[in-house]
Amino acid sequence: MPQPIISLEGIHKYYGEVEPRLHVLKGIHLDVTQGEFVSIMGTSGSGKSTLLNLLGCLDVPTEGSYLLGGKDVSQQSDDELSRIRNEDIGFIFQSFQLIPQLTVLENVQVPLLYGESSIREKEEHCRSILDSVGLSHRLSHRPSQLSGGECQRVAIARSLVNDPLILLADEPTGNLDSKTGQEVLELMDSLHGDGRTIIMITHDQEVALRAQRQVRIHDGLVIEEAS
Amino acid sequence: MxxxxxxxxxxxxxxxxxxxxxxxxxxxxxxxxxxxxxxxxxxxxxxxxxxxxxxIGRLGIQNIIINSVEPDQPENNSSSGSSSRRGWINYYGLKFKDHRQIVETIPGIERVLPVHLSKKKAWNGSRWVESTLFAVEPDYFEVFGLEIASGRALSPQDEEDLARVCVVRSGLLQELGIYEDPIGYVLTIEDQKFTIVGVLSEDRFQGYAQKALVADARSSEIYIPYQTVLKRQGTRSFSGSAGSWEATDVELNQIVVEVENLDQVILTSRTIENLLSRNHPEKDYEMIVPLEVLAxxxxxxxxxxxxxxxxxxxxxxxxxxxxxxxxxxxxxxxxxxxxxxxxxxxxxxxxxxxxxxxxxxxxxxxxxxxxxxxxxxxxxxxxxxxxxxxxxxxxxxxxxxxxxxxxxxxxxxxxxxxxxxxxxxxxxxx
Structure with missing residues (x-):
């Protein structure tokens, strides 16, 4: 059994300072191993977004431990969490979240801005990633000039730039029509095929089934696992 | 990196x-x-x-300028007035004695220049200009940075010879209609003839400096050797019109004191002020310290x-x-x-x-x-x-x-x- 790349142990998340606090995650246990493609499903209010925020180190759990790549990241400083997000996590958002005034290439370079390596050194790397998602002809376009599917592919390219430990996709097809949605999912399949660890949050049963393993969240607890 | x-x-x-x-x-x-x-x-x-x-810098920040000022006097009240009014002659202002005392008693002084002024008509043939005669020592030109455009400044020799020579401004020459080379030209001032030896540039004193030096607003100053004026004409001047005349006798209209050290200027001016206030209870003079004014x-x-x-x-x-x-x-x-x-x-x-x-x-x-x-x-x-x-x-x-x-x-x-x-x-x- 390989060492899990993600290991959640008894994760609780409360919101609010005063009682009664809102208890959103009520003791989550979840292990994800290297190279897995996991989908997390749940209705709205089930706690899946909160779980995604914790997994993405945008937030820290109130209780419990979160090991990412063997390192406890559940109680880190804001700067340290920023560094972890930069190096170890690739985000793919439902609404793409590209920066409108930057070109495709510049958008992909944004994570480099906050890391160790310089943009110039990685310029070729960025171009080849964009090439691999089929956008080498769009380098100097702005997001407003692209279709939704293309935007999402830029976002995927951006998530890969720092070669992260995990890819976190939040409803990656939510803003796309079914055809382009399929294309994006195929792209994710191929990334999985390349050995990437992907965690995808969705409420869509059909999309969830693309993953190798499905996790269902209900009322702050993992209630069902299937693979 | x-x-x-x-x-x-x-x-x-x-x-x-x-x-x-x-x-x-x-x-x-x-x-x-x-x-x-x-x-x-x-x-x-x-x-x-x-x-x-x-x-103000033109006045020289190391200089102290003392001007004679006619004291205010009630016009028709001469009998109860001061001793300075004798007969028709109006005496006031700085005296030779002041000049001598400054030279003899005030320490740290580079030079002391006496200046006498008078209003005279300068003639060229039938044309005349009401001009201000500056009786000055040769150093005056250097102290106030008056530049000679052509010819020469007044010299110590002129003083010795009581020479009838003068330095004028080119503006005066124009007013008198002298258009050829003015050096060597002879002007008649009152009844005496003066040879022009130098012409000053038209670089004028302005504003405060002009007032402080009692300089003319126009170009009609004529500079004449101090001794020439004193020995040949005296210090008394007459003015009159329509049957009445008045005489004034101001020995010195101006004394210019150049102080050796810049940091002694204010102190020296105080000492001179003390000396003068003893000599002149009526305060018929004013002191201008360019350094102070500038500050x-x-x-x-x-x-x-x-x-x-x-x-x-x-x-x-x-x-x-x-x-x-x-x-x-x-x-x-x-x-x-x-x-x-x-x-x-x-x-x-x-x-x-x-x-x-x-x-x-x-x-x-x-x-x-x-x-x-x-x-x-x-x-x-x-x-x-x-x-x-x-x-x-x-x-x-x-x-x-x-x-x-x-x-x-x-x-x-x-x-x-x-x-x-x-x-x-x-x-x-x-």
Whole structure:
């Protein structure tokens, strides 16, 4: 059994300072191993977004431990969490979240801005990633000039730039029509095929089934696992 | 390596500005006008100070000038009046005795120049000009920096010979209709003939300096050797019209004291004041200490300058508030961008740096444009008002420093607001 790349142990998340606090995650246990493609499903209010925020180190759990790549990241400083997000996590958002005034290439370079390596050194790397998602002809376009599917592919390219430990996709097809949605999912399949660890949050049963393993969240607890 | 990283961050910051060129330019305008007016005001202040220096500096800051002043006297009350009125002759002012005492008793003095003035008509054939005769020693020219345009200045030899020679201004020559080479030309002053030996340049004393030296507003001063006037004409002068005449006898109209050391000027002036006040209970003289006048005027000018710059700074302040205002709006508008950057690994300091880069760039660019605007404003003011204006390197430094400061202070609050945003809610922001 390989060492899990993600290991959640008894994760609780409360919101609010005063009682009664809102208890959103009520003791989550979840292990994800290297190279897995996991989908997390749940209705709205089930706690899946909160779980995604914790997994993405945008937030820290109130209780419990979160090991990412063997390192406890559940109680880190804001700067340290920023560094972890930069190096170890690739985000793919439902609404793409590209920066409108930057070109495709510049958008992909944004994570480099906050890391160790310089943009110039990685310029070729960025171009080849964009090439691999089929956008080498769009380098100097702005997001407003692209279709939704293309935007999402830029976002995927951006998530890969720092070669992260995990890819976190939040409803990656939510803003796309079914055809382009399929294309994006195929792209994710191929990334999985390349050995990437992907965690995808969705409420869509059909999309969830693309993953190798499905996790269902209900009322702050993992209630069902299937693979 | 680190500097390259910073360069990249800087470039990214600038891209946002280029993304909204119109807004960037409009935001910049406040700083442009602010800096422009600060530059213009500083230039006018420096110009006024330069003028002051030139005007009063011409008097020589190591000099003390003492002028005779006719004391106020009730017109028809001569019997109860003072002893200085004997018969029809009006005696007042500085005496030879004063000159002698200054020379003999005041220490630390380089030279003491006596000056006697009289109003005389200068004739050339049938043309005449009412002129002011300055009976001066040769050093007078050097002490006040009077430049000889042609010929020579008065010399010690002229004094010895009681020579009937004079130095004039070219303006006088024109008024008298002398157009050929004036050197060697003979003028008739009253009933005596004087040969012109030198012509002064038309560089005039102005404003305060002119008043202090009792110089003529026109060009009709004639400089004659001191001894010539004293020995040949005496110090008494008559003026009369329509049957009545009046005589005045002022031995010396002016005494110019040149002090050896600059730091002794004020002290020496006090000592001379003591001496003169004993000799002249009626105070029929005035003392002018250019150094003191300069210091006072400078002080006034500086207060004025500060007031000018303070007023100009208000527009700079308004410019800064403009930047802060736009940046706050930008933070709200770009909340999602901030969230994305945070999610992609930007630390709070990166966000702060980005916004500060933007505001500082706006304000520095605005500052540079403002300097150009200031140059333009100054040119226009100089052309339309004739004022003197000097743009000093210091004022440019001040303007640039202020604009950087404006950029940073106006950016800091919006930048901190941006950095303090919670990445999760920033990402969800619509």
């Amino acid at each position: 680190i500097s390259r990283k910073k360069k990249e961050l800087l470039r990214m910051g600038l891209q946002s500005l280029l993304g909204y060129p119109m807004r960037t330019v409009l935001t910049m305008l406040g700083v442009v006008f602010g800096v422009g007016s600060v530059i213009a005001m500083l230039a006018l202040g420096a110009g006024a100070e330069k003028e002051l220096l030139q005007e 006072q005027r400078r002080k006034t000018q500086q207060v004025f300058n500060i007031a000018l710059v303070a007023i100009a700074s208000i527009s700079l302040l308004v410019g800064g508030i403009g930047i802060a205002n736009i940046m706050l709006a930008t933070v709200t508008e770009r909340t999602r961008e901030i969230g994305v950057r945070r999610a992609l690994g930007a630390q709070k300091r990166h966000i702060i740096a980005q916004f500060l880069t933007e505001t500082t760039t706006i304000s520095i660019l605005g500052g540079v444009l403002g300097i150009f605007l200031g140059f333009g404003l100054v040119q226009i003011l100089v052309i339309f008002t004739g004022w003197t204006a000097v743009i000093t390197p210091i004022s440019i430094m001040v303007a640039l420093t202020i604009s950087v400061a404006v950029g940073i202070t106006s950016g800091i609050y919006p930048a901190r607001r941006a950095a303090a945003l919670d990445p999760i809610s920033a990402l969800r922001h619509q």
